[in-house]
Amino acid sequence: MTLPFLSIRAVRKAFGAFVAVHDVTIDVPKGEFLTFLGPSGSGKSTTLYAIAGFQDPTSGDVLLEDKSLLLVPSHRRNIGMVFQRYTLFPHLSVAENVAFPLRVRRRPDAEVKRKVADMLALVRLEKFADRYPGALSGGQQQRVALARALAYDPPILLMDEPLSALDKKLRQEIQTEIRRIHRETGVTILYVTHDQEEALHLSDRIALFKEGRIEQIGTGEDLYLRPASEFVAGFIGNSNFLPAEHLETENGTAKVRLADGSIIKGVKATHALGRGQKARLMVRPEAFRLTPVPGNASLAVEIVDTAFFGDRRRVVARTGSGDEIDVRPTSDTAEPGGADAASGRQIFFDPATAFLFPA
Amino acid sequence: MLLDYDRLGWLRAALAGFTALVAAFLLLPVVFIVLLSFGSSRWLAFPPPGWTLKWYQELLADPAWIDAALTSAKIAAMAAILAVLIGLLASFSLVRGEFRGRQLLRGLLLTPMVLPVVVFAIAIYAFFLRIGLAGTTTGFVIAHTILALPFAIIPIATALEGFDKSIEDAAIVCGASPLQARLRITLPSIRIGIFSAAIFSFLASWDEVVVAIFMASPTLQTLPVKIWGSLRADLSPVVAAASSLLVGLTLALMIVTALLRRRLSR
Numbered sequence: 001m002t003l004p005f006l007s008i009r010a011v012r013k014a015f016g017a018f019v020a021v022h023d024v025t026i027d028v029p030k031g032e033f034l035t036f037l038g039p040s041g042s043g044k045s046t047t048l049y050a051i052a053g054f055q056d057p058t059s060g061d062v063l064l065e066d067k068s069l070l071l072v073p074s075h076r077r078n079i080g081m082v083f084q085r086y087t088l089f090p091h092l093s094v095a096e097n098v099a100f101p102l103r104v105r106r107r108p109d110a111e112v113k114r115k116v117a118d119m120l121a122l123v124r125l126e127k128f129a130d131r132y133p134g135a136l137s138g139g140q141q142q143r144v145a146l147a148r149a150l151a152y153d154p155p156i157l158l159m160d161e162p163l164s165a166l167d168k169k170l171r172q173e174i175q176t177e178i179r180r181i182h183r184e185t186g187v188t189i190l191y192v193t194h195d196q197e198e199a200l201h202l203s204d205r206i207a208l209f210k211e212g213r214i215e216q217i218g219t220g221e222d223l224y225l226r227p228a229s230e231f232v233a234g235f236i237g238n239s240n241f242l243p244a245e246h247l248e249t250e251n252g253t254a255k256v257r258l259a260d261g262s263i264i265k266g267v268k269a270t271h272a273l274g275r276g277q278k279a280r281l282m283v284r285p286e287a288f289r290l291t292p293v294p295g296n297a298s299l300a301v302e303i304v305d306t307a308f309f310g311d312r313r314r315v316v317a318r319t320g321s322g323d324e325i326d327v328r329p330t331s332d333t334a335e336p337g338g339a340d341a342a343s344g345r346q347i348f349f350d351p352a353t354a355f356l357f358p359a
Numbered sequence: 360m361l362l363d364y365d366r367l368g369w370l371r372a373a374l375a376g377f378t379a380l381v382a383a384f385l386l387l388p389v390v391f392i393v394l395l396s397f398g399s400s401r402w403l404a405f406p407p408p409g410w411t412l413k414w415y416q417e418l419l420a421d422p423a424w425i426d427a428a429l430t431s432a433k434i435a436a437m438a439a440i441l442a443v444l445i446g447l448l449a450s451f452s453l454v455r456g457e458f459r460g461r462q463l464l465r466g467l468l469l470t471p472m473v474l475p476v477v478v479f480a481i482a483i484y485a486f487f488l489r490i491g492l493a494g495t496t497t498g499f500v501i502a503h504t505i506l507a508l509p510f511a512i513i514p515i516a517t518a519l520e521g522f523d524k525s526i527e528d529a530a531i532v533c534g535a536s537p538l539q540a541r542l543r544i545t546l547p548s549i550r551i552g553i554f555s556a557a558i559f560s561f562l563a564s565w566d567e568v569v570v571a572i573f574m575a576s577p578t579l580q581t582l583p584v585k586i587w588g589s590l591r592a593d594l595s596p597v598v599a600a601a602s603s604l605l606v607g608l609t610l611a612l613m614i615v616t617a618l619l620r621r622r623l624s625r
Binding site: 052054073074075076077078079080081083084085086087088089090091100101104105145148149152 | 523525526528529530531532533534535536537539540543544547548550
């Protein structure tokens with residue numbers, strides 16, 4: 001087996017009695033775009049800072065091509081980083097900002113000039129070379145920061161929520177830019193965000209953090225289609241959780257009883273559950289249908305509200321036991337019939353797309 | 360609001376009048392001094408019977424006055440440089456440091472601003488007499504540096520507080536050593552604060568008279584001491600000319616500061 005390019009080994013960071021990061025271990029192949037996703041305070045940024053050298057881990061190691069980074073001071077790690085805050089040097093022009101890492105490395109003038117031009121072309125800001133950071137928009141500043149971080153061809157680029165200060169439209173625009181730049185440069189990127197859409201848009205793999213531990217690591221599809229826990233299912237995409245009682249598991253499929261008494265058969269059994277154990281059945285909103293499909297399970301519901309969103313309808317349904325369900329069928333399926341037809345309606349889903357988690 | 364300016368009615372005129380009176384009270388003596396320095400009367404009579412530049416000629420021809428001005432400038436420049444250097448180091452530890460007694464240290468460094476100057480003057484004079492620094496340039500510079508320190512620390516610390524440390528971190532990740540990052544990135548970013556600190560420290564020493572009177576010797580006099588001394592000896596318009604120059608330089612420095620601040624904070 002070849003050695004991993006970057007290896008984070010059992011990194012732990014404690015602040016007094018509080019453990020921010022619990023023995024996080026990840027291997028990152030060269031060229032990968034890996035995102036640390038998680039709510040604030042889940043340890044994702046702390047892990048990134050340990051790699052950057054701003055925080056020394058309490059224990060564990062970070063190896064780059066089999067050499068420990070921890071003994072190398074921050075400024076000699078040769079790592080690129082884009083911060084959450086705007087960190088351009090305010091007294092230097094855009095070109096001088098991008099040149100700064102090359103100047104401190106004492107590269108010859110000709111090389112600096114060429115590299116600065118290349119980098120500004122990469123982020124498409126050639127025309128802004130002589131501007132000062134104060135005259136740039138937030139999105140432009142972060143693109144310059146990206147150019148500055150890549151100017152010295154670092155083996156790894158760290159990005160700590162670089163788009164969180166920008167508005168949604170601009171965020172998506174720059175995400176597309178970041179994808180292109182990742183493709184063009186092939187640099188290995190570790191990206192921190194709390195925005196699941198951003199993570200899904202950008203990443204090859206996502207490491208989902210919860211309370212200082214990695215809850216699940218995998219591609220966006222892995223996390224969405226095969227969530228390892230209720231937390232993952234709840235964090236990635238939209239989900240409905242219905243209280244259920246596990247009746248039995250046979251041949252890898254489980255049978256459960258919901259709170260309203262209905263029995264659902266054929267749910268994928270991913271967790272070992274005892275007979276009669278309390279559980280939660282997770283169904284994605286888009287998995288529901290308003291018309292019967294052979295082999296689907298059905299739920300008797302009352303329609304509380306319905307709205308049209310172009311490509312989707314959004315229906316709020318309520319089960320007999322009072323649990324609200326978010327239903328988002330594609331809009332070409334039938335109109336649920338409004339409030340008059342409210343009682344006695346049924347909604348349908350394929351039990352194989354549902355998940356059962358211990359409560 | 361209880362006191363809304365727009366609803367004061369006739370009180371507005373009274374308020375404006377009172378403000379004008381206070382401004383006049385503060386400014387008139389300065390205006391008078393400047394006018395008298397151009398007056399031809401030997402006795403500082405007002406209004407002057409005629410206008411002349413001879414007091415300025417006399418002033419500039421007298422080596423004692425030139426000496427005093429140069430001494431003042433030299434001491435003020437050295438005190439300003441020292442105050443800015445010490446103020447920079449102090450500000451870094453006051454703003455960035457995490458240690459017990461940080462607030463106490465801040466208070467201590469700022470005391471010279473609130474302590475009655477005469478108390479400070481007597482204390483430092485007594486101490487300098489004992490260690491042989493009284494009446495020396497070194498003694499002058501040390502005493503004025505202490506007095507100027509709060510005027511250096513306040514603008515520098517304020518600028519440093521407003522500077523996002525992430526910018527310095529970014530410079531370090533870019534490959535600059537922590538010292539390089541501070542010299543090449545942090546210092547230029549807070550240059551307005553440093554510049555203000557230099558001007559204010561210079562002025563704090565330039566027009567300081569209480570400590571200077573204690574510290575002065577017959578051969579070492581600053582301009583304010585010389586003015587004070589001359590006033591007591593004879594009431595010549597030369598003193599008015601010297602005072603006008605003092606006011607003029609102060610004013611010029613303040614204008615330069617304002618212009619540079621505007622240019623730097625682009």
